[in-house]
Amino acid sequence: MTAPQSLQLRCCDASGCRSAGAGALHAALLQARDQLGGAAEGVAIKPVGCLRLCGRGPLVALDRPGSGGIYAGLTPEQAPELLAVAAGLSHGLADQRLGPDHPFFALQQPVVLEGCGRVDPTSIDDALAMGTYGQLQRVLAECTPEQVREQVKRSGLRGRGGAGYPTGLKWDTVALQPAGLRYVVCNADEGDPGAFMDRSVLESDPHRLIEGLAIAAYAVGAQQGYVYVRAEYPLAIERLQLALKQARARGLLGAGIAGSSFNLRLEVRVGAGAYVCGEETALLASIQGQRGTPRPRPPFPAQSGLWGHPTLINNVETLAAIPAIIREGGDWYGAMGTAGSKGTKVFALSGAVANTGLVEVPMGTSLRTVVLTIGGGVPGGEGPDGGVKAVQTGGPSGGCIPAALLDTPVDYESLRQLGSMMGSGGMVVMGESTAMPAVARHFMRFSVAESCGKCVPCRAGTVQLLELLDRFAEHRASLADLERLEQLCGMVQATSLCGLGQAAPNPVLSTLRHFRQEYQAACRAPQLCEPLTSCSLEAKGP
């Protein structure tokens, strides 16, 4: 028997498991420990962030030499049994146990998520014990801003918010502006339907994000920063606010951080429900208390951002990768992934798939590995593609990749070539029962509701596109509609003001490209359409 301190139950206390009853389970575990006494007294019970397999919550991880694992789908009534297992008094609950060799966990490579599910997100002491803020202190004591930026450039890290702009280059652009005020901003306005990576980082390991943001501020010479969080994430806001307060109290934020001459003030700004505020110029307007409408670039925010000053804007996942890059070196990070897409990426896997939750894998991992091996395919699905019809990536700006292309490596360029995009990392699996024109209509409805109204192609064009898609989804389209649909997509793409408008036709274009037969079958006279020999999928009649 090893030291009793090594026995620990880590209870997921992120919003996924909370909604599945994690609160009652945690209370039942504490109560059961008091009642059982004896060996159970030696089991530590700690609330942690996301344990990743969100679809099977509430989850509890057991740390026990030789027989640890994650227990899924627990009820409060099972608390005494779980404690007995933890104390080595029982071998029960075996069918709810998932070992570290379970395919969902075995292929993952946590970098951004390394503390997620391990650290108590409400305790700075726990974060410090895990080494958080260690790199910030080291950088302030030992490195120049240039040296920090050099490591980030060497890492090859690209923006994880969707566009994939090289992070080091962006940092250089801000740092090399004429002397004066600078700002840093963390974009935590995670609005893509199907994306919950940033929420998990904020809820599970907020100190890592603060450390990354502080290192970024030092590297570009900013003394004031904002984290812009969407209002739909109340728990994430609460934990971030608490973490900021703790960091200020320990002298890790504020004036003269960790004994250096570096000052940084960080504030949280809460959104008010506008998807377009994820676009960087709209986000800046919103931070300044205005309507969140984008403006033409240039000037880019790196040159002229908040109140006209150079402003660095990075996504949550990008910044959360920084501490590990500084700790292990840029070359270490750059050795993972593919030539053009370095490092790891966090995906939010959901939809018609057996294992839903957070997945962090090296860039270049195939869709097949993520969806079939890690995700377990469509429940009850058969055949070589596990019942998968398509995988949607990139949210309303992305597209649907058909099952025939599941061997595509997941990186920025490969997804773009297929008419989709990496986006922020949402990955929604669709089974045979999902009709593609209906998927395109679903996204277009979203774009209509979220268009800010500033430019005509997006404001009016998306409405027209939706009306056309209604005809296809309701099987009353004509062949001319198909032509009009494609033309209008091209026009909205080419002439919209911001990235959201330009990308709004992507779900239509990608489903037209890979599932054209479904649009044709939705026409009133499908027999007049040109034959599609290249498609293997069967058309579904009305």
Place this chain on the structure above:
Amino acid sequence: MAAEAVERTSRLVRQHRGRADALIEVLHQVQELYGFLPRPALHQVARELQLPLARVYGVASFYHLFRLEPPAAHRCAVCLGTACFVKGGAELAAQLEQRLGVRLDAPAGDGSWALEHVSCLGACGQAPVLVVDGQLAPKLPLDDPRALALRFTALGLDPRP
């Protein structure tokens, strides 16, 4: 309530030192006071932040979460994010429209219930989900009508008489 709310609104503005960039924060807090953003409150915020009323109204009407009308007593939000869509979110919305006798996204509902859609709550692992008066309800069993009816009842979503 009214006089007290007016006083508290002034205090809120002072707490933000009257800075125009705090407008969204102030509106959030004013909405917490009243449950929505009444016209006189918008006038007061404009006056005390020294902003044109058009600017305040423009911001209040731009963001989805700001309500310009009094809300219904209870609110039920159906998630229509992509994962919930794949798992039958639209069907769930249709069933709730029928059960509660209100149209989806009708601004004030029927007075006691408002049924609205949300675009994604980031609870995709538990799709399809609802939020009933602020509580997230995960994994609604659309394939089992009896279990679904029991969940609805447990959430207080009683059929309209």
